Amino acid sequence: MTQTVPLDPGALTPDQARALFRAGLRVPTAGWCTGRTQANLIAVPRDQAYDLLLFAQRNPKPCPLLEVTDPGAVSAPIFPGDLRTDLPGYIVYEHGEPVAEVTDVTEYWRGDLVSFLIGCSFTFEAALADAGVPIRHVEQGVNVPMYRTNRTCRRAGEFGGPLVVSMRPVPAAQVADAVRVTARYPSVHGAPVHVGDPLELGITDLGRPDYGDPVEVRVDEVPVFWACGVTPQAAVAASRPKFAIGHAPGHMAITDARDTHHLVP
Missing domain, CATH: 3.40.1640.10 (PSTPO5379-like)
Structure with a gap:
């Protein structure tokens, strides 16, 4: 059904x-x-x-x-x-x-x-919204954009691979608010790992995420990147365990x- x-x-x-x-x-x-x-x-x-x-x-x-x-x-x-x-x-x-x-x-x-x-x-997005920070993928009704980066996670036995990040465009004047709000949620990724130029993470095109959907980044906005829990799946792809x-x-x-x-x- x-x-x-x-x-x-x-x-x-x-x-x-x-x-x-x-x-x-x-x-x-x-x-x-x-x-x-x-x-x-x-x-x-x-x-x-x-x-x-x-x-x-x-x-x-x-x-x-x-x-x-x-x-x-x-x-x-x-x-x-x-x-x-x-x-x-x-x-x-x-x-x-x-x-x-x-x-x-x-x-x-x-x-x-x-x-x-x-x-x-996603757990801290309501707090971001309460602080007046836009959540673009929710506004557009799409999945959050996620990207594999050039940062390598610490290996552990069979598992290793790249850091994956999620991205939310934030008005430049509200970046400090976004950092402050999310830093209070360390058990759900906490503060961003990077603010600004995606090339520093090895991301060449924000319009082509590795997972999820692209979102609009407006002229007055800064791309803000948070560590993402899809990272273990990127480790599975890189490390190739049996199942x-x-x-x-x-x-x-x-x-x-x-x-x-x-x-x-």
Whole structure:
């Protein structure tokens, strides 16, 4: 059955959103379930989980861990839904290559998979909006643009690869506000990793993101870049482990945790 996007997805509860995704709705989740924490998902077999855990520990800016499950678990304390069905989109990887993009990974799920829920910058977007900072991808109704950079993450065992960033155009006069607001959310990427010239990150064309959609950058705006939880999937592509499952970039796990849980004074 075809599902339609609710008129006000921000007003939904996490349970309501997860039910829509379980029924097959595929849509980026920026602006959904206002006040609730969103998370990136990456799941790997148990024999690779320690390396991925170490990769996250060594690269906390792009990989702030919110939860790690036991092998085979399909839910988590902050995510009481089903990790196999209750996200709006998944990518299945074999030897680092995407082999399927689906809305349900039940047929691919393995009993030895360890799932990692990693902080997402969508979590602080309501605070940015409250501070008057525009959220262009939400305004345009598209996915946030994400880019692989020339910055290399610290390797851990099998896993290594480039830092991935998300970009939001910010009016020059509000950049300091954007930095101040997001710095108070260190467990969901925190302050930006770069402000200004994308070439310093090896990004040659903002109009061609590696993941997500391009957005308008106006003449009075500065591109601002935050570390992104798609970084582990870039590590999967670079390191080519035998098997992994990740969320489709921008199509997040909506948890029961509140954004305020991640706010520091």
